[in-house]
Amino acid sequence: MYTYEYRFYPRSFEPEELDVFIDNMQWFISCLYKNGQILSEFQNTVKCAEYFACRIVAPERDSLSEKYGNRYTREFFEDVCKDSAKPPELLYIGENYDVEDSCTCEAPSHYILFSECLWAASPIICGDCKCPVPLYKFPKTYDGTEYFDLLGWQKAYRACDRQFFEGIGERHGYKMMHDPNSLLSKEALQYCSIMEKKTGKPFYYFLFTYYKKNKPVCPKCGEPWANQKHAISRKIRYDFVCHQCRLVADDPNF
Known part of the structure; x- marks a missing residue:
């Protein structure tokens, strides 16, 4: 930055x-x-x-x-x-060393919609290097002119993560980020679908997990989604991936 x-x-x-x-x-x-x-x-x-x-x-x-x-x-x-x-x-x-460096990959194979309360960079990260990709590299999402709507979603996500992080509204914040059927997650998946159609590249949504490990089946469709040793999808560097639902997740590391 x-x-x-x-x-x-x-x-x-x-x-x-x-x-x-x-x-x-x-x-x-x-x-x-x-x-x-x-x-x-x-x-x-x-x-x-x-x-x-x-x-x-x-x-x-x-x-x-x-x-x-x-x-x-x-x-x-x-x-x-x-x-x-x-x-x-x-x-x-x-x-500026207070913020993550931007992606420098020439042609990322896929993208992840991701944020957190301390994440000030773009909510779209490269699936290959996990670095943020500037929004102006993508087609506009709001009225064909800017990214006001997508940035609004990011603010909502960061607010939920702040609730979880600070302990005030912890359960509500966690449910919004962890449940694939929450309003926050539904909106995220809508943006993933829109951006995938606009770019022709797969867009996945990162589903936050904290209290316990993920189940071996996708929480949305019920199909197996364990990505053990990344053998199922070598380019997708997450513990779990559902290609059908466009979800990725990691187990907590404690």
Whole structure:
């Protein structure tokens, strides 16, 4: 992951004009997130003497390139420029070691929908290297323009994991993540189906397990799904896999 700093130079610091400028600036940053170009965490905006400095974290070195932009990032960037004393500047700060590195595989064989409460990266990981894949590498999921819906699912998942992790609402959070028929899991499997149709690559959903080992049959269809020594599906690096239901899982390691 890589840290950048945007510098925005407002033409006027008069309250009314500045409010409009700040709104457009914040919308631009928000659209970068909804387009998968930056992470929601680690954003920090500071008012300096003549400009606003906004630190952001991007999944790849070229994530902020125009080629990955969408209609909204372009529109709000233009709105910011209209009220700027000079064009915004983008400074490269350095590598960020607080977040997982992005996948560098040329052609992943399959993908996994995965998240957790401390997972700030893309909710889609490469099935071969288990590293996150930037969302802008995939077809858009929301209105043909961005990934707002998929990122909303990720927020819901992280909220459930936080409930489980903190012990408040532990049972509810665990059921949402472990039960393949929960609302959270059903929505996840819908996204897997959508992305599989759009990409032509298999998409699996990671089913979280904690309290005890998984049963030898898939919790959704009842068919055997043990992937002992990964002999059934050598490329799928999980203890359990159901190709029919597009589910993968690991046994707890304690």
